[in-house]
Amino acid sequence: MTIAPQLAEVAHLVADPGRANILSALMDGRRLSAGELAEIAGVTPQTTSSHLAKLVGRELLIVEKRGPRRLYRLASPLVAQMLEGLMTVAAAAAPRFRPASRIDAEMRHARTCYDHLAGELGVALADAMREQGHLVLDADGGEMTAGGIGFLTGLGADLIVPAGSRRPFCRPCLDWSERRPHLAGRVGAALADLAFRQDWIRRRPRGRSVEITEAGLAAFRSHFRARI
Amino acid sequence: MTIAPQLAEVAHLVADPGRANILSALMDGRRLSAGELAEIAGVTPQTTSSHLAKLVGRELLIVEKRGPRRLYRLASPLVAQMLEGLMTVAAAAAPRFRPASRIDAEMRHARTCYDHLAGELGVALADAMREQGHLVLDADGGEMTAGGIGFLTGLGADLIVPAGSRRPFCRPCLDWSERRPHLAGRVGAALADLAFRQDWIRRRPRGRSVEITEAGLAAFRSHFRARI
DNA sequence: ACGACGTTTCGATGCCAATCGAACTGTTCA
DNA sequence: TGAACAGTTCGATTGGCATCGAAACGTCGT
Numbered sequence: 163m164t165i166a167p168q169l170a171e172v173a174h175l176v177a178d179p180g181r182a183n184i185l186s187a188l189m190d191g192r193r194l195s196a197g198e199l200a201e202i203a204g205v206t207p208q209t210t211s212s213h214l215a216k217l218v219g220r221e222l223l224i225v226e227k228r229g230p231r232r233l234y235r236l237a238s239p240l241v242a243q244m245l246e247g248l249m250t251v252a253a254a255a256a257p258r259f260r261p262a263s264r265i266d267a268e269m270r271h272a273r274t275c276y277d278h279l280a281g282e283l284g285v286a287l288a289d290a291m292r293e294q295g296h297l298v299l300d301a302d303g304g305e306m307t308a309g310g311i312g313f314l315t316g317l318g319a320d321l322i323v324p325a326g327s328r329r330p331f332c333r334p335c336l337d338w339s340e341r342r343p344h345l346a347g348r349v350g351a352a353l354a355d356l357a358f359r360q361d362w363i364r365r366r367p368r369g370r371s372v373e374i375t376e377a378g379l380a381a382f383r384s385h386f387r388a389r390i
Numbered sequence: 391m392t393i394a395p396q397l398a399e400v401a402h403l404v405a406d407p408g409r410a411n412i413l414s415a416l417m418d419g420r421r422l423s424a425g426e427l428a429e430i431a432g433v434t435p436q437t438t439s440s441h442l443a444k445l446v447g448r449e450l451l452i453v454e455k456r457g458p459r460r461l462y463r464l465a466s467p468l469v470a471q472m473l474e475g476l477m478t479v480a481a482a483a484a485p486r487f488r489p490a491s492r493i494d495a496e497m498r499h500a501r502t503c504y505d506h507l508a509g510e511l512g513v514a515l516a517d518a519m520r521e522q523g524h525l526v527l528d529a530d531g532g533e534m535t536a537g538g539i540g541f542l543t544g545l546g547a548d549l550i551v552p553a554g555s556r557r558p559f560c561r562p563c564l565d566w567s568e569r570r571p572h573l574a575g576r577v578g579a580a581l582a583d584l585a586f587r588q589d590w591i592r593r594r595p596r597g598r599s600v601e602i603t604e605a606g607l608a609a610f611r612s613h614f615r616a617r618i
Numbered sequence: 619a620c621g622a623c624g625t626t627t628c629g630a631t632g633c634c635a636a637t638c639g640a641a642c643t644g645t646t647c648a
Numbered sequence: 649t650g651a652a653c654a655g656t657t658c659g660a661t662t663g664g665c666a667t668c669g670a671a672a673c674g675t676c677g678t
Contacts, residue, residue: 164494168480170410176401182394209667211626221483230675244479247472252396255449266392302575303559331531347530439656458645458654
């Protein structure tokens with residue numbers, strides 16, 4: 163009850179289109195300079211500076227001085243999770259007009275979601291792994307099977323099992339574009355890491371969307387049996 | 391990228407203190423009338439009506455006419471999850487002044503979080519079940535052990551196992567007051583349901599906080615070995 | 619030391635939206 | 649049919665804040 167004011171305060175930070183653009187661009191965990199963010203936000207550097215100061219003051223962002231420029235990044239994965247939650251609701255409510263820009267299409271096709279894969283690619287991989295018996299996943303939770311752990315490890319994924327002899331956890335992350343869960347958590351991060359290392363996917367210069375290489379397409383189809 | 395405007399729009403709905411109060415009060419899934427919500431929001435009925443219209447228009451709330459009055463509730467669990475994410479960040483960032491009201495204390499002690507238990511009680515039960523080997527849970531995911539399923543079922547919990555012979559999933563929900571995960575998902579809902587049915591806890595008239603009965607205290611300590 | 623560049627601060631402007639009083643609609647009960 | 653009550657609509661006021669121009673700041677090159 164009493165947190166409601168603080169709740170409103172945090173929401174207010176995201177409620178500005180410019181700031182929403184900034185936060186959305188930083189969702190993959192990268193560090194961007196104030197100038198780059200100004201261009202992304204679509205406002206002047208002065209205005210951007212004001213926005214960034216608010217976001218840092220409320221500890222949604224962390225800034226580090228690198229020479230004459232300042233690099234900003236999300237303060238924690240919790241912020242990314244919060245944004246993902248907002249996006250899910252934003253995508254679910256009011257489909258409205260879809261301008262369907264090229265960037266939009268790229269984002270829907272394949273993108274990173276903080277540290278894991280999302281979009282059609284992310285959902286297709288999760289579906290395929292489920293069908294192959296590597297994974298059990300629904301909106302409430304997920305679990306790797308023994309076979310699934312062997313499968314990913316065999317491909318070169320680094321599934322760190324923490325001190326306790328527990329299984330490496332995976333969690334679902336509701337995909338705002340596909341409206342179905344994709345694979346997140348430690349396993350999701352390991353899978354994305356593997357895909358980048360094997361050059362199956364590459365980051366596009368701007369934004370969070372990624373490009374699937376020829377080798378990637380072949381690997382996703384042959385190894386994962388994904389329908390993409 | 392292109393969802394940023396919609397992201398801002400949804401955040402804007404939560405960014406008003408009155409609306410944040412309303413949404414927070416509805417987080418347990420109950421249905422409240424416009425009048426009750428006006429009192430909770432702390433504004434006049436006219437203003438509340440305007441707020442509610444916006445929330446319904448954006449499909450965050452659902453309204454049903456019940457005689458001369460209208461009952462409002464969250465449109466989906468996704469909205470509750472979104473709010474929980476915002477609260478987590480709100481509580482983590484800027485501890486600030488803690489007015490420490492009585493309601494605040496009650497909320498911290500024990501409350502419902504949509505369909506499961508949160509606060510000191512929720513976290514204590516999750517901790518205890520973990521220590522007793524009933525449960526494995528961390529920030530990324532959770533899993534019931536076979537013993538844990540037997541334990542809860544023996545107490546009378548209704549753990550619905552879906553069609554596939556999968557285990558009933560549980561998921562962690564980061565507690566904004568305790569800053570540690572408590573038990574959510576199907577198992578969390580079943581546990582809360584059990585506690586209400588056994589009269590271990592009772593809803594307080596206003597708000598989402600719950601009161602632990604004497605029988606509840608005894609049950610939580612003897613059956614669960616919880617430290618509360 | 620100076621100039622260039624990236625970034626921030628200051629100050630003024632303009633817009634959006636939260637708010638409430640008053641009046642209106644609709645439902646229930648006598 | 650009319651009274652009582654819940655809720656909404658309308659209109660006017662208000663305050664907060666996003667925005668940008670201009671200027672200052674700090675850091676790095678030469």
